[in-house]
Amino acid sequence: MNNYLPLIVAIIIVGIVWGGFVFFVSIAIKFEKGKKPKNA
Amino acid sequence: MEKQDFFSSRWGLILSALGISIGTGNIWRFSRIVAQNGGGSFLIPWVIFLFIWSVPLIITEFALGKNSRKGPIGSFIKTAGSKYGWMGGWVAFVSTAIMFYYAVITGWCFYYLFSTINGTLLTTPDHLQFWNQFSSSNLPVIFNFIALTVASIVVFRGVSNGIEKVNKLLISFLFVIIIILLVRAVSLPGAIEGLKYFFTPKAEYLLDYKVWLNALTQNAWDTGAGWGLIMTYAVYMKKKEDISINAAIMGFGNNTVSLMAGMIIFSTVFALGSGDPLSQISQSGPANTGLTLIYLPKLFSTLSNSYSVNYFFTTIFFLALSFAALTSLISMVELASKSISDFGINKKKAIIIVALIGFAFGIPSALDIKFLLNQDWVWGMALILSGAFISFAVIKFGVDKFRTDLINGEGSDIKIGKWYNFIIKYLIPIQAIVLIIWWLSSSISWDKEFLNPFRSENFATCIFQWTIVLVLLFLFNKKLNESFINE
Numbered sequence: 001m002n003n004y005l006p007l008i009v010a011i012i013i014v015g016i017v018w019g020g021f022v023f024f025v026s027i028a029i030k031f032e033k034g035k036k037p038k039n040a
Numbered sequence: 041m042e043k044q045d046f047f048s049s050r051w052g053l054i055l056s057a058l059g060i061s062i063g064t065g066n067i068w069r070f071s072r073i074v075a076q077n078g079g080g081s082f083l084i085p086w087v088i089f090l091f092i093w094s095v096p097l098i099i100t101e102f103a104l105g106k107n108s109r110k111g112p113i114g115s116f117i118k119t120a121g122s123k124y125g126w127m128g129g130w131v132a133f134v135s136t137a138i139m140f141y142y143a144v145i146t147g148w149c150f151y152y153l154f155s156t157i158n159g160t161l162l163t164t165p166d167h168l169q170f171w172n173q174f175s176s177s178n179l180p181v182i183f184n185f186i187a188l189t190v191a192s193i194v195v196f197r198g199v200s201n202g203i204e205k206v207n208k209l210l211i212s213f214l215f216v217i218i219i220i221l222l223v224r225a226v227s228l229p230g231a232i233e234g235l236k237y238f239f240t241p242k243a244e245y246l247l248d249y250k251v252w253l254n255a256l257t258q259n260a261w262d263t264g265a266g267w268g269l270i271m272t273y274a275v276y277m278k279k280k281e282d283i284s285i286n287a288a289i290m291g292f293g294n295n296t297v298s299l300m301a302g303m304i305i306f307s308t309v310f311a312l313g314s315g316d317p318l319s320q321i322s323q324s325g326p327a328n329t330g331l332t333l334i335y336l337p338k339l340f341s342t343l344s345n346s347y348s349v350n351y352f353f354t355t356i357f358f359l360a361l362s363f364a365a366l367t368s369l370i371s372m373v374e375l376a377s378k379s380i381s382d383f384g385i386n387k388k389k390a391i392i393i394v395a396l397i398g399f400a401f402g403i404p405s406a407l408d409i410k411f412l413l414n415q416d417w418v419w420g421m422a423l424i425l426s427g428a429f430i431s432f433a434v435i436k437f438g439v440d441k442f443r444t445d446l447i448n449g450e451g452s453d454i455k456i457g458k459w460y461n462f463i464i465k466y467l468i469p470i471q472a473i474v475l476i477i478w479w480l481s482s483s484i485s486w487d488k489e490f491l492n493p494f495r496s497e498n499f500a501t502c503i504f505q506w507t508i509v510l511v512l513l514f515l516f517n518k519k520l521n522e523s524f525i526n527e
Contacts, residue, residue: 006239009080013239016087017299021292028285031453032050035280 044109045199046276052204053277054289059207059367060273061264061294062214064145067361068332070258070298071305075322077254078245079237083299085255090263090295093256093427093471096463097265098287099456100430103446105274106283110524111378112268117524119442120433125520126513127429131268132379133509134422138267139372139398141405141415143191146365147183148174152333153358162347162354167338171329180406185399191369192395195377196388199276203370210363217360218300224343224353225307234310234317238302253478256471261420263294264368266427272375282453297364305331312339332361373398383523410496417497418505421479425506428472431464439465 047053074082108115116128151174155161164170174180194202225231245251264270270290274283309317313335320335340354373394380390405412434442439461448455483499484490493504513520 005241006080006236009083009241010235010239013080013083013087014299017090017292017295021289021296024285024288024292027453028050028054028282028289031282031285 044276046278047204047273047281048200049204050281050286052200052208053273053281054286054293055211056203056207056273056367056371057264057270057286057290058211058293060267060269060371061262061290061368062211062297062364063142063262063264063368064149064332064361064365065258065262066294066298067301067305067364070262071302071321072331073254073258074238074302074306075318077251078242078248080239080241081243081245082251082255083239084241084246085252086258087295089256089259089471090291092463092467094259094263094265094294095288095291096460097427097430097468098263098270098291099284099447099460100434100442100464101265101268101270102274102277102283102287103442104430104433105271106277106279106281107446107449109275111272111275111375111382113379113520114382114524115271116429116433117521120436122521122524123517124433124436125524126510126517127433128268129513129516129520130422130509131266131271131426131429132375133513134419134426135267135269135372136376136379136394136398137415137419138423139369139376140401141412142365142369142372143188143398143402144180144184144406144412146187146191146362146369147180147185147406148329148333149358149362149365150187151179151183152337153355153362156337156351156354156358159351161337162341162350167334170337171333175409178407181403184402184406187366187369188373188395188398188402191366191373192391194370195373196391203273203374206370207367210367214297214360214363214367217356217363218297218304221304221353221357221360222300225304225311228307228311230311231307234306234308235303237310237318238306253475256475257424257479260424260427260475262298263291264371265291266423266430267375268426268430269371269375272378273371275378278451280451282451283447284456285453305336308336308339308343312342414496414501417483418502421476421502422506424472424475424479428469431468431472434464 047056104115104119108118110118111128112131113125113128116131117125120127152161155170161167161170194206196202197205226235260266270287305321309321313320321331336357337354340357341350343350343353373391376394376398377387377390380393381387385393405415440458442464443456443458443460447460480499480502483497483502487495487498489495490499492498493500495501
């Protein structure tokens with residue numbers, strides 16, 4: 001178990017921080033696309 | 041009346057906001073603090089405080105600036121009431137005082153980039169000697185001047201033509217450089233040991249309250265939350281712009297860069313270092329430059345047998361560091377000049393005033409590292425009080441009203457829930473009080489002459505300098521208010 005501990009922590013920490021960053025950027029992209037006029 | 045300038049796009053605003061938060065603290069301070077606080081054990085509270093300090097304060101600053109269309113003083117008067125203009129004055133003064141010595145640090149980064157490009161840094165036999173020669177010469181003053189001139193020119197060009205364009209370019213490049221460095225660092229033989237330490241939590245550290253307080257401090261200093269800088273950029277965001285998602289991108293983006301920088305440094309030092317790698321990372325050295333300006337250049341010069349490869353990676357490392365420092369300095373110059381121009385002074389004149397005063401007041405820090413450390417201690421600590429003042433302004437306005445009318449108002453893509461009320465009303469003030477008490481009481485224990493205000497980093501110097509500024513702000517509070525109310 002101890003051998004896998006750094007890997008588990010890495011996945012959780014990197015997952016939250018990088019995952020959060022990518023998640024919010026993708027939501028922002030989605031909202032920006034939605035705001036563009038459809039006939040433009 | 042000057043025409044209001046705005047960020048031309050959401051991405052321009054986000055990259056500029058990232059430019060505020062991504063600074064030397066991500067590369068320089070983060071790895072050192074992780075090493076001193078048990079590696080992975082530090083990362084857990086560090087992520088928690090992102091949610092209960094940084095992101096809520098970033099959201100608050102965005103809302104304050106967007107709705108008041110004023111710098112910190114005007115924002116506080118409009119939100120907390122005319123009696124509290126001095127609190128906004130405090131926020132503006134603290135970030136300006138930091139700008140005085142941060143321009144010097146930016147100058148150091150420029151000098152190291154310059155020395156890498158001309159080959160002197162990679163060929164020097166003694167990196168400590170190299171630093172000592174530089175820091176004891178007049179070169180820090182010259183590079184302080186260069187850094188402030190560059191930052192002021194960017195601010196002078198305006199928001200959309202200067203700040204936004206430069207941040208779009210530099211922050212995009214910074215991300216590319218950090219990714220290149222990360223790929224190189226983690227693929228070094230032996231890098232895995234560094235990553236293991238970086239991500240392994242140890243129970244004894246996790247249970248140590250000091251590790252938690254250091255994690256909170258890192259969030260308070262590193263994300264740009266509570267500095268008033270985001271408040272100032274938010275003045276130039278359009279009404280239709282969202283607050284909450286932009287704030288989350290800024291907080292998570294900043295910590296993404298910190299994590300990548302930490303992985304680069306731990307991998308490199310464990311792979312290439314000799315002796316105890318942890319002591320190398322956590323050593324402070326003169327003005328905490330040990331890791332970044334002394335040890336890392338030494339390691340980069342042994343990255344491979346090829347001089348060109350070492351030259352390339354050292355150059356892009358100091359390029360990243362210079363970009364990170366410059367984009368933060370730009371926001372400090374903007375805050376100071378916006379605060380002056382809010383009193384009716386022409387913005388361009390205000391920028392020139394800030395550049396001249398900034399250069400003059402930066403000279404003592406450029407010539408004497410002890411003075412720089414003193415200012416870093418006094419005004420770094422003061423930032424925590426700034427964070428508390430910002431939450432006070434919201435409490436005075438009405439937290440729920442602030443959330444529903446200003447944060448979830450026009451332009452919001454998502455609605456922020458009532459969790460925000462709890463954090464601003466209780467958690468931020470509690471965290472600020474605990475941190476201030478902890479740091480000040482620690483400063484009593486580490487200096488026997490803690491009542492001598494003329495020492496570099498102790499209790500009395502902090503209280504003495506804070507008191508002078510607070511008394512002046514109280515005395516001029518009426519004047520501050522009149523200037524804004526008469527508009």
